[in-house]
Amino acid sequence: MKTPSNYLTIRITLIFLIIAGSLNAQDINRIVKNDYSRSSDRKILHIPDIQGYETLKGDFHMHTVFSDGHVWPESRVMEAWREGLDVIAITDHIEYRPHKDHIVSDHNSAYEVAREKALAQNIILLRGTEITRDMPPGHFNALFIDDVNPIENEDPMKQLEEAARQGAFILWNHPGWASQQPDSTIWWDMHTEILDNGWMHGVEVSNSGEWYPIVLDWCREKELTVFSNSDIHAAIDFDYDLSLANAHRPMTLVFAKDRSQTGVKEALFSRRTLGFFGNQLVGPENLILDLFNASVIVNTPFMESERKGKKVKHIELENPTDLTFILVKDEENGKNKDLIELNPHSEIIIIIPANEDTANYRLVNCWSGSNDHPVVRF
Numbered sequence: 001m002k003t004p005s006n007y008l009t010i011r012i013t014l015i016f017l018i019i020a021g022s023l024n025a026q027d028i029n030r031i032v033k034n035d036y037s038r039s040s041d042r043k044i045l046h047i048p049d050i051q052g053y054e055t056l057k058g059d060f061h062m063h064t065v066f067s068d069g070h071v072w073p074e075s076r077v078m079e080a081w082r083e084g085l086d087v088i089a090i091t092d093h094i095e096y097r098p099h100k101d102h103i104v105s106d107h108n109s110a111y112e113v114a115r116e117k118a119l120a121q122n123i124i125l126l127r128g129t130e131i132t133r134d135m136p137p138g139h140f141n142a143l144f145i146d147d148v149n150p151i152e153n154e155d156p157m158k159q160l161e162e163a164a165r166q167g168a169f170i171l172w173n174h175p176g177w178a179s180q181q182p183d184s185t186i187w188w189d190m191h192t193e194i195l196d197n198g199w200m201h202g203v204e205v206s207n208s209g210e211w212y213p214i215v216l217d218w219c220r221e222k223e224l225t226v227f228s229n230s231d232i233h234a235a236i237d238f239d240y241d242l243s244l245a246n247a248h249r250p251m252t253l254v255f256a257k258d259r260s261q262t263g264v265k266e267a268l269f270s271r272r273t274l275g276f277f278g279n280q281l282v283g284p285e286n287l288i289l290d291l292f293n294a295s296v297i298v299n300t301p302f303m304e305s306e307r308k309g310k311k312v313k314h315i316e317l318e319n320p321t322d323l324t325f326i327l328v329k330d331e332e333n334g335k336n337k338d339l340i341e342l343n344p345h346s347e348i349i350i351i352i353p354a355n356e357d358t359a360n361y362r363l364v365n366c367w368s369g370s371n372d373h374p375v376v377r378f
């Protein structure tokens with residue numbers, strides 16, 4: 001049975017439907033929809049500046065369809081922009097170009113295709129190439145070159161010489177790649193010759209899914225710049241799940257006088273870089289320690305208490321950055337192996353004996369040598 005209040009409800013509903021219908025008058029010929037399409041924003045990676053330098057995020061090793069990659073050069077720029085990178089080098093192989101019957105080009109084409117997009121996105125794009133030889137000497141990236149074409153040569157030494165003549169920064173890529181060094185990561189006599197000629201300035205400590213701790217020792221002994229690069233061939237989020245919290249490609253942090261190509265080049269030749277892959281940081285100890293100190297806010301002890309009859313003080317460590325620091329108390333008996341994880345954008349409380357002026361902690365996810373973790377003090 002219909003009551004007056006039912007009639008009222010029906011009338012209000014009808015009026016609402018008429019208004020809603022007129023507001024949402026839809027063109028039945030075309031409706032713009034939004035089925036989970038990605039926003040076109042850029043991720044910001046919070047990594048502080050140190051020593052008066054700007055901290056730039058770089059990837060100095062990537063491929064496109066112009067060698068054996070699966071991606072067009074402009075897409076490499078857009079991937080890097082979305083991930084918050086500042087500087088990239090497209091380094092297609094000179095000697096290995098499986099798509100060359102379909103893509104007619106020379107060795108500068110990938111750079112030239114990507115250049116406008118890089119300018120438009122404010123990404124520093126370096127002209128680069130990968131000299132791709134059997135071991136020894138293996139693969140080398142030449143960066144900041146003027147012209148890739150003359151670097152094509154039968155003789156790898158002539159290739160490196162030509163790159164150096166163009167003022168290149170040259171790095172040895174994936175020195176421990178199992179396809180080329182199946183038994184161990186070996187430094188060959190030929191590498192000494194290349195180094196002595198001034199044709200090697202850096203080396204990849206980390207490349208795509210692997211890293212080579214021993215190479216950190218080479219960097220210290222032979223004064224080489226540390227790199228961590230993606231060597232990406234597929235689309236970046238084909239290989240990395242960048243939707244995960246804190247996920248990022250392997251990258252090289254560059255501490256540059258300014259955010260420019262000249263700034264990057266000066267920093268690379270001055271060895272001011274750290275490798276950053278997963279939650280690991282690798283490279284010179286002073287850079288790691290300065291980065292820790294610039295990242296972590298240590299709040300002075302806010303209370304004292306007693307633990308097992310001993311006075312202890314409580315200290316807050318605050319980490320507003322995208323870096324992770326894993327600490328282990330550095331004790332003489334070496335018994336304490338408790339990991340203290342200071343995750344990105346978080347805070348922890350550590351408890352240290354009140355009678356100790358300083359407590360030492362090893363940063364076990366940071367490496368300055370194959371067996372060395374920098375120590376911080378509170």
Ligand SMILES: [Zn+2]
Nearest residue numbers: 130139173174
């Ligand atoms: Zn390679």
Ligand SMILES: [Zn+2]
Nearest residue numbers: 061063130231
């Ligand atoms: Zn490569």
